[in-house]
Amino acid sequence: MRLNKETFVAGFALFSMFFGAGNLMLPPFLGHEAGDQWNWVTFGFIISAVIIPILGIVAHAKIQGTMFDFGKKVSPVFSYIYCFAVYAISIGLPSPRTASVTHEIAIQPYLDSGYLLTSSIYFALVLLFVLNRSKILDIIGKFLTPVILLTILSIIGIGLFTGPASTVVTDLEKPFVRGLFEGYQTFDAIGAVVIGGVIIVSLKLKGASDFKVNKALIIKSGCIAGLALLLVYTGLIYNGSIYSTWMEPNSSRIEVLSSLSIFTLGHIGKMFLGLLVSLACFTTAIGIVTGTADFVKGFFGDSDKAFKATAIIGCLLGVLMGQFDVNYIINIAVPALMLIYPVTIGLIFLNLVPHKYASPPIFKGVVAIILLFSIPDFLNSVGLAGVNTPFLKYIPLSSYNLGWFLPAIVIFVLLNILLRKGNQ
Structure with missing residues (x-):
């Protein structure tokens, strides 16, 4: 498989848009809960948070349309309902969650400010990037992703060589299923059908119109993103499991992540973690808002006004929902995921x-x-x-x-x- 600079840039951009709030804080928490059963939860998590999402990207490469094309064979009405539901969930839950996580990890430990200020500045910057969407792939792939990967790999690498020698024995029930459903909370299967469309539109805006060339580029970049996700998730879950002996049994997701950064990078690790969280969350929010705006733009006859209006509304909704803490947003997402995730998995398979x-x-x-x-x-x-x-x-x-x-x-x-x- 021949790889070039453009393939790696697109692959890093995909990884970065996938790797947001849930992708960072869920794996260490899973390892912390699983202890000696970390391999089983990893297996489940990888299926729902890596394999299925990357298959979604491959399906996009085959279709090279919008998310509407994913469900139109059921019926146009169903596909519109499905698209509106996915985009409503995406801009209403995982996108605002990125701002909440950024506040709790990167801002709250250092500044006595509220969620409103953080989410307002955060989504103002998101809007700026979205309105300059033709530059998204290059900015994310060339500049933001390398910083994210370097920080994560530092935490994982130091943890592997300096952590405790053994894991605790746990009685976690159904570890494989626990990992599988925790992977739902990454929203990555949904993200695949949203972000895949963003990649395709961005390529077309850069003048890449050859179907076969784009298909090869998207599949190769998807494989690069999937491999990066696989390595990062496995490393974070394993580190969470070996360091569980040094943590409180009932630690929250964010407490586990914060503790892991301190154990591996020292107290300066909190600063690195804040930077990592901010960048990882930011790139995901950009992908979600851009994908939603693209869909609405197409729905209204390729209207630029619709794109800008949707981007603004999406960012305003992010500011409003960003006032809630992370655990609350995670909990209210469960019912929606129980319906939309199985349908999304089915559509990905059928389109493949x-x-x-x-x-x-x-x-x-x-x-x-x-x-x-x-x-x-x-x-x-x-x-x-x-x-x-x-x-x-x-x-x-x-x-x-x-x-x-x-x-x-x-x-x-x-x-x-x-x-x-x-x-x-």
């Missing part, structure tokens, strides 16, 4: 397989089944577990909140068989 195995009827059937079997998980997440009927216990993987998975595979296979017979 050859067209003959993923015709519009198959899209409709698989997505309908995923939605149907995701409802119990959604109800559980909002405290309505009592409405579940007894038959749910007979659905494979339902106890792991994955009751939709096998029914989706079964309907995919059955519909393909039936359609093949019908065409004979």
